[in-house]
Amino acid sequence: MITNYTELQAAVKNWLLRNDLTARIPEFIQIAEVQLRDDDRVELIEVNDLNVTGDDHALPPDFRNPDSLYHDGPTHFGPIDFVRADELGRRKADLGTTGTPRYAAVIDKTGAPVLRFAPVPDATFNIRLTYEAEIDPLSASNPTNTFLDRRPDLYLYASLLAAEPFLQEDSRVALWHGLLNEQLAIMQRNKKNRKFGGRISMRPRRSIGSQVRR
Numbered sequence: 001m002i003t004n005y006t007e008l009q010a011a012v013k014n015w016l017l018r019n020d021l022t023a024r025i026p027e028f029i030q031i032a033e034v035q036l037r038d039d040d041r042v043e044l045i046e047v048n049d050l051n052v053t054g055d056d057h058a059l060p061p062d063f064r065n066p067d068s069l070y071h072d073g074p075t076h077f078g079p080i081d082f083v084r085a086d087e088l089g090r091r092k093a094d095l096g097t098t099g100t101p102r103y104a105a106v107i108d109k110t111g112a113p114v115l116r117f118a119p120v121p122d123a124t125f126n127i128r129l130t131y132e133a134e135i136d137p138l139s140a141s142n143p144t145n146t147f148l149d150r151r152p153d154l155y156l157y158a159s160l161l162a163a164e165p166f167l168q169e170d171s172r173v174a175l176w177h178g179l180l181n182e183q184l185a186i187m188q189r190n191k192k193n194r195k196f197g198g199r200i201s202m203r204p205r206r207s208i209g210s211q212v213r214r
Contacts, residue, residue, distance in 0.1 A: 002152035005029075005143040011152075012159045021166055025159070029138060032158035036147070037135050041188040042154075044147050046133045052101070052125045056114040059106070063113055065132040069104055072128040080104050080117075080127065091118035098122040154183055 002008050009025045016025075036042050045067060048060050069080040083091065085105040095102060099119035107116050115129075136145040148155055157180035164173050 002148070002156065003144065004148070005138040005140065008138070008148065008152065008155055008159070011156055012163075015156070015160055016163060016167075018163075018166070021163060024163070024166075028159045028162035029155070031162035032155060033135055033137055035162070036154065036158055039184065041184040041191070042135075043187060043191045044133045044135060044150070045194075046131055046146070048129045048131065050115075050127045050129055052115070052117070052121050052127050053123075055116045055120050056107070056109060057117075059113045059115060059129075060131070060133070062133040062136060063131050064134045066106055067130040067132055069115075069127060069129050071100075072126045074126070076100055076125060082106070083118075085116070088116060088118045092120075095119050101125060101127070151183075154180065154187075157183070 002011050008029060012025050012028060013019075013022055021028075046060070046062070049072065050057060066082050069082065071077050071080065080101050081103050083103045083105055085107055088103065088105050091103045096119050099122055101117035101119060101121055103118040104115050107114050133146065135147045136142060138145060138148065157176050160176045161173070161180060167173055
């Protein structure tokens with residue numbers, strides 16, 4: 001079982017079967033994290049409940065991209081639409097400067113993203129934010145994160161593939177490529193289904209050795 005940074009390193013070592021690469025395993029994990037963050041198929045969705053009383057509401061530290069925003073009662077319900085920052089002024093002109101938020105924009109304020117609204121909240125509103133989160137890097141001082149909790153398989157396969165330059169013609173590399181790409185393809189389909197509706201894909205049963213490098 002892989003539940004933390006130490007266990008992930010041990011799993012990578014066990015799968016590699018290369019004692020001469022043990023010292024490099026932290027590097028492989030770091031490279032894997034960078035590649036997973038940059039892969040458009042990867043999605044890590046989090047939910048955050050906000051009590052909003054005004055503009056420039058701080059976003060979670062792991063915020064990457066907005067997904068949805070909506071009033072969650074007890075008085076107001078319904079979506080808050082994301083717009084570009086330069087549209088907020090026009091929306092305020094249409095709806096009034098203060099009131100019940102109908103629109104929001106993500107503003108990078110001195111390196112820390114915040115939410116601004118149109119209209120600006122005139123009371124306290126319970127708002128639920130779903131967002132795409134960053135993968136928090138693993139380390140000895142940060143031994144676990146949400147992505148490892150949810151998808152240790154992707155962490156393992158990506159870390160193994162980071163060792164590919166040292167493995168040369170190792171036939172296992174094609175298998176790891178296949179395993180990683182198959183699960184990323186399922187994640188991508190589920191991501192589209194979640195956004196546009198449809199059936200969530202389950203992980204299929206597979207015959208070991210049937211994977212093809214892509």
